[in-house]
Amino acid sequence: MLKASGVVKRYRVDKSRYLTALDGVDMVVEKGLTAALVGESGCGKSTLARLLLRLEKPDEGQLAFDGADLWQMTAGEVTAFRRQVQMIFQDPFGSLNPRMKVSELVGEGLVVHKIASGKVARARVEELLALVGLPRDSGDKYPHQFSGGQRQRICIARALAVEPSLLIADEPISALDVSIQAQILKLLDDIRQRMGVGVLLISHDLRVVRAVAKRVSVMYLGTVVESGPTDSVFSDPKHPYTVMLLEAVPSTDPAESRVAQAVSGDPPSPVDKPEGCPFHPRCTKAFEPCYHVIPEQVELGGGACVRCHLYR
Amino acid sequence: MSALHMNSAPLLEIKGLEVTFSTPDGLVRGVNDISFTVAGGSCTALVGESGSGKSLTALSVVGLLPGNATMTAGSIHFKGRSLLEMGEGELQKFRGGEAGMIFQEPMSSLNPVYTVGFHLAEAIGKESATDIKARSIELLREVGIPDPQRRLAAYPHQLSGGLCQRVLIACALARNPSLIIADEPTTALDVTVEAQIMALLDRLKVERSVALLLVTHDLGLVAQHADKVVVAYAGYTVEEASVKQLFAEPLHPYTVALMNAMPRYDSGGEGKGGLTPIRGNIPHPAMLPPGCPFADRCDLADGDCAVAVPELRSPGQGRMVRCIKAG
Numbered sequence: 320m321l322k323a324s325g326v327v328k329r330y331r332v333d334k335s336r337y338l339t340a341l342d343g344v345d346m347v348v349e350k351g352l353t354a355a356l357v358g359e360s361g362c363g364k365s366t367l368a369r370l371l372l373r374l375e376k377p378d379e380g381q382l383a384f385d386g387a388d389l390w391q392m393t394a395g396e397v398t399a400f401r402r403q404v405q406m407i408f409q410d411p412f413g414s415l416n417p418r419m420k421v422s423e424l425v426g427e428g429l430v431v432h433k434i435a436s437g438k439v440a441r442a443r444v445e446e447l448l449a450l451v452g453l454p455r456d457s458g459d460k461y462p463h464q465f466s467g468g469q470r471q472r473i474c475i476a477r478a479l480a481v482e483p484s485l486l487i488a489d490e491p492i493s494a495l496d497v498s499i500q501a502q503i504l505k506l507l508d509d510i511r512q513r514m515g516v517g518v519l520l521i522s523h524d525l526r527v528v529r530a531v532a533k534r535v536s537v538m539y540l541g542t543v544v545e546s547g548p549t550d551s552v553f554s555d556p557k558h559p560y561t562v563m564l565l566e567a568v569p570s571t572d573p574a575e576s577r578v579a580q581a582v583s584g585d586p587p588s589p590v591d592k593p594e595g596c597p598f599h600p601r602c603t604k605a606f607e608p609c610y611h612v613i614p615e616q617v618e619l620g621g622g623a624c625v626r627c628h629l630y631r
Numbered sequence: 632m633s634a635l636h637m638n639s640a641p642l643l644e645i646k647g648l649e650v651t652f653s654t655p656d657g658l659v660r661g662v663n664d665i666s667f668t669v670a671g672g673s674c675t676a677l678v679g680e681s682g683s684g685k686s687l688t689a690l691s692v693v694g695l696l697p698g699n700a701t702m703t704a705g706s707i708h709f710k711g712r713s714l715l716e717m718g719e720g721e722l723q724k725f726r727g728g729e730a731g732m733i734f735q736e737p738m739s740s741l742n743p744v745y746t747v748g749f750h751l752a753e754a755i756g757k758e759s760a761t762d763i764k765a766r767s768i769e770l771l772r773e774v775g776i777p778d779p780q781r782r783l784a785a786y787p788h789q790l791s792g793g794l795c796q797r798v799l800i801a802c803a804l805a806r807n808p809s810l811i812i813a814d815e816p817t818t819a820l821d822v823t824v825e826a827q828i829m830a831l832l833d834r835l836k837v838e839r840s841v842a843l844l845l846v847t848h849d850l851g852l853v854a855q856h857a858d859k860v861v862v863a864y865a866g867y868t869v870e871e872a873s874v875k876q877l878f879a880e881p882l883h884p885y886t887v888a889l890m891n892a893m894p895r896y897d898s899g900g901e902g903k904g905g906l907t908p909i910r911g912n913i914p915h916p917a918m919l920p921p922g923c924p925f926a927d928r929c930d931l932a933d934g935d936c937a938v939a940v941p942e943l944r945s946p947g948q949g950r951m952v953r954c955i956k957a958g
Contacts (some may be wrong), residue, residue, distance in 0.1 A: 359821040466912050496680035497848055501892040502908035523822060526851070526894035530906050567826035569851030571893060573874045585791045585824065 321348040321371055321404065321485055321517075326380035328366055338590045340366040342541040343380070345616075350484050353511060353518040355549070355565070357525060357533035359586050363541040364521045371519070372406055397578050402432050405478035409490035411470035415462040421448070421473055422458030428481040447476040451506060466497035474482065483518045486510075490602060491526065504531055525568050529553050534622070537561050540589055540597040547623030557625040559602045596628065606628060640711050641668035642810055642842050643692065649704035650696065650866075659917045661687045661700060663866035665822050666943060669859075671809065672840035674832075676847060676874075677859035678889075682913050684866035685846045687958050689814050692844070709810070727754065731803025734864060735815040737795035740786040743872050746785035747771075747798050754805035770801040775831060793824035800831065804839070811835070814846040850893055854878055862886050865914055865924035871951040882946060882957040884929045923954070929955040 328341040340363045348354050348371070369375045370382060373389045380387040384400055392400060408414040415424055426444045429435045430487050437445050441458075448457050451472040462470055471491060478486055488507065492500040508531055511518050522528055528535055529549060536546040538558065545558040556562045584601040587593055593600050599609040608614075608628045617630045650662035662684035669675040679685040690696050692707055694714070707714045709725065717725065726732075735738045741750055751767040758766065764783070771779035774797040787795055796816060803811055813832065817825035833856060836843055845857060853860055853874065860877045862870040862885065870883040881887045891907040911928040920926060922937035929936070935955060943951050946958035 357821050359823060387833075468912065496913065497890050498680060498909040499912070501894070501906045502910075503839060504894075504906060505908050524894070525822070530894040563823060567822045568828070569826075569849070571851050571853040571878070571890070573854040573878050583827070585793055586821075 320350060320385060320561065321519075322346070322381075322383045323367065323371060324381050324383075326367070326370060326377045326382065328363075328375065329378050330371060332590055336590055339541055339592065341370070341377070344473065344538075344541070344543055345373070346536060346543065348485055348487075348517050348519045350517040351511065351515045352534065353508070353520055353532045355520045355528040355535045356538060357520060357522055357528050357535060358538035359523065359564075361540075361586060361589060362538040364504065364538055365489055367467055367538075368406070368487050368519070368521055371487060372404060373400065390566075398432070400426075402481045402485050404485045405481065405483040407471070407474050407478050407486060407488040407491045410494050410611060411467055411474055412462075412494070414474055415470060417462055419461075420458065421462070421465075422451075424456070424462070424473060425476045425480055432481050434481060443480070444476075447480055448473075450476060450479070450510075451476045466499075467495050468502055471503050472493060472506065475503075475510070479514070479516075480512065482514075483516060485519065487519045487521070489521045490523070491520070493524070495521070500527070507531070520562075525553075525564060537564065540592055542626060544598065544626075544627065545625045547619070547624075548621065551621060552622055557619065557623070557630060557631075558598075558627050559604050560598050563601070596626075638888040642671040642710060643669040643844070644703070644708040645688065645692070646708075647704065647705035648688060648691060650684070650691060650700055651703040652697075652700045654699065656917065660703075660919075661866060661916055662691070663919070664705075664940075664943070665863060665866065666705075667861040667868055668870055669810065669842050669844050671842050672836065674836055674843040674845055674857040675859045675861060676696075677861045677863060678847060678850065678853055679863035680848055680913060681914060682865065683863040685863050686814055687811050688863070689732075689844065689846050692812060693730055693732050694722060695726075695732075695803045703945075713941045717720060727803075728806040729808055730810045731806075731818045733796070733799050733803055733811065733813040734942055735818050737792050737799055737819065738787065740799055743787050745786075746783065747785050747787070749801055750798065751783070751805065754802035756806070766805070767801075769879040770804055771798070773804065774801045775827075776801070790825075792820050793827060796820065796824075796828050797831065800828075800835075804835070804841075807839070808841060810842045810844065812844045812846070815848070816845070817852070818847075818849075832856070850890060853881055862889075865903045865919060866916065867924060867940070867953055868951070869925070871943075873949070876948065876950055882930050882950065882952045883925075884957065885925045885952050888928070901951070944946070 323344055323346040326341050329337040329339050332338050344367055358364050370377055371557050379485050385520045422444050425447055427438050429440045444458055453472050492503050507518060520532055532549045535549045536543045539560050545561045556565055595611045596609045596614050599605040614626045614628045616626050618624055646666050648662050648665040652659045652661055665684055665688050677685045691702055748767055752763045755763050755766050767783055768779045771782055776782055776797050817828050835841055857874050859873055861868055864885050870886050881890055888909045890910050894906050909928055914924055923941055926932040926936040941953050941955045943953045945951055
């Protein structure tokens, strides 16, 4: 289980200004479940992924894997951690080395982590390629010989090679065609069920999140404003931002036309965030405390939390 | 739709469009046979995945095909006039005049070294400086840009993606077009900004009665904003219907499969609606089968489908479908 608590990450913009990408984020990714992280671009989704992977160090707060602090690990423990948590990126064209054969790409982790070599490794690679639904002869080909969906399958096979317990997938389908998106989502879900890996799905597409995730966290300007079981968040959203996001998604039923008037404005820059609740300039329900006081997280029961003055 | 509306000549009519690329590996057809019409003041959505020929069709209309691509068959008529027979002067008037165009990447569609005002002045054309300024402010106000006076001096990098797209829409409106072609206008934008831009396009359609050709892969946008839908697959129109007809009863197996593959959070049950994958991949344009291009991914296909590409036929109710099994 991978857990972030109160994580803060700031980047220096110039001499006196900081960009607060993450401002006290709590997040849990459990084994065998799909958790989702949604929000608009610039809200800090990908920064959180980098921290969860131990690619960057938080300025405040803690990150822990199975109870062990990521930044108090010995070198050996870090190597073991790297094997446990694997990443799938958005762009399957940019994340595969074009000069490496598929068998080398998928098998690299086996060699690095000294899991298998030689014939054993080759057999394991073939097994993995079959698992993700690629033809048997794929190992001898190069990435350019595959379509986008097939390349994403290669990325998934590569991530699974080291038998991780968690997969972090950052917008894994947004570069793919609609008819292929469903294939990849289904594959990720099959793998989760069969191998018991946990999945953190980072996405801006609420429809995708609704369809596959068990839990969802909604981020806005570096804070998780609402989290809870997907069904309850989607059927009864609490935070005005979640309501706005859901209203913005076009319905696939022409008879159901939703009023998108509530949607207004752009997200403010994370460099100079508004005082008080970061969402108040776009919020239709803002009242006195919202302009000056940052709302605390409120537990709503059933594992749901919200960060909004309406629910004090 | 009134009988009068049905009888009047369409604003834009594309018939049997074929676009061929010359590549180092020989000639490859990007568009094989695309036909549809756009009625004045209405929104027609052209839906398809990458490789369906939807963007090439849009580019053909405004004559912006890439250098190695040419229209090798078919016709495009605008207000009854063939675009192929127009001279260069007339075409110039048509592009950016009668027909405005909005692209997918608002940030890279504006020149980073010029101001918003410069882009608008270029679109407005030969007018006096004071007229251009007044007209620019008016256009920016119309597309909902706050503080238009100040924004004229802004450079593209100072604007968000949503504001850039509004500026581009203002440019497209500069010469009072009767048609706006929007190629994936919101794909690069966040969902809340997407809703704002689509609401703006809806408003322009009503207020200025400008027709919209919306090129997209998002069936949600289609359901909410289009009046008519044209579905393209592998360079062929495979289905054409009104939005109501298409979503109530999709006829072509590809349309059906596409709808089932879409995640839809508004479906009942466990929220597990949609997401039924379509097996296989879109065929490469250079390796299209002799028969129906969708046959090897289709559940209804049999031997008959592999013989020849089906003709676009009408199953009634003003609909069109390219399938021998459907309906």
